[in-house]
Amino acid sequence: MNNQRQEERAGLEPNQEQLLAALRAQGIKGRRVLEIGCGTGRLHHRLLDEGAASVVGVEFSAAYLEQAKALARAQGHEDRVTYLEGDFTELAGQIEPADVTILDKVVHCYQEPERLVRQSTAHTRFLYALTFPRDRWWIRLLIRSVATVMRFFPMLWRIRFSRPEAIRAWVREAGFVRLCHDETKMWHTEVYVRRGETGELGRGDGLGSPHEKSNGSAL
Ligand SMILES: C[S@@+](CC[C@H](N)C(=O)[O-])C[C@H]1O[C@@H](n2cnc3c(N)ncnc32)[C@H](O)[C@@H]1O
Numbered sequence: 001m002n003n004q005r006q007e008e009r010a011g012l013e014p015n016q017e018q019l020l021a022a023l024r025a026q027g028i029k030g031r032r033v034l035e036i037g038c039g040t041g042r043l044h045h046r047l048l049d050e051g052a053a054s055v056v057g058v059e060f061s062a063a064y065l066e067q068a069k070a071l072a073r074a075q076g077h078e079d080r081v082t083y084l085e086g087d088f089t090e091l092a093g094q095i096e097p098a099d100v101t102i103l104d105k106v107v108h109c110y111q112e113p114e115r116l117v118r119q120s121t122a123h124t125r126f127l128y129a130l131t132f133p134r135d136r137w138w139i140r141l142l143i144r145s146v147a148t149v150m151r152f153f154p155m156l157w158r159i160r161f162s163r164p165e166a167i168r169a170w171v172r173e174a175g176f177v178r179l180c181h182d183e184t185k186m187w188h189t190e191v192y193v194r195r196g197e198t199g200e201l202g203r204g205d206g207l208g209s210p211h212e213k214s215n216g217s218a219l
Pocket residue numbers: 036037038039040058059060061064086087088089103104105106109110116156157
């Protein structure tokens with residue numbers, strides 16, 4: 001089976017299912033989504049299936065974006081997606097602020113995680129959703145080992161571990177409050193809402209209460 005067929009058939013990973021459930025609970029219909037480090041786009045194509053208005057996907061890897069575009073064609077989403085190849089922190093000036101921003105397993109894949117979080121939160125009107133590695137000795141060791149190996153290869157991106165509390169502080173300092181928290185063995189899944197933002201779409205369509213809980217507790 002070629003890569004494309006595999007992508008079309010592949011389901012979401014457990015942490016992506018958690019993100020999807022949390023976003024669904026907040027109301028995804030009609031939302032303009034920004035996915036940074038979107039990879040092959042599996043997650044955002046599900047959001048489009050569930051009624052998101054549009055997606056901007058930003059990704060370093062041209063190969064991933066080709067697969068994301070092929071999925072868009074296969075699923076009839078072409079007119080609702082825009083893909084940009086490159087570093088979000090450099091492209092941010094060309095991108096409209098989004099209702100919902102997603103960074104799924106991305107913050108640890110960038111050398112300046114604080115800059116990435118600060119710029120992406122500044123681009124977010126309503127919900128900020130992210131997954132990032134848990135603070136476990138074996139996860140830190142794994143990331144350190146992979147980072148060492150990556151140094152010997154020409155890569156578009158490098159990985160580094162950030163403490164969950166540091167990531168949470170950057171998001172909170174940008175004016176966000178955590179709504180939901182979930183986890184798998186490896187990942188934290190968290191969704192934040194901009195403080196004081198009701199998420200009004202102005203058309204009354206598809207908007208759930210922004211303070212409903214999803215899998216985890218509102219915090
Ligand atoms: C571990 S992969 C996750 C891909 C996808 N989100 C998923 O979960 O399948 C991390 C991705 O983030 C991308 N990335 C990291 N920092 C980025 C940045 N500043 N701008 C755009 N893409 C970025 C990398 O190119 C890489 O494909």
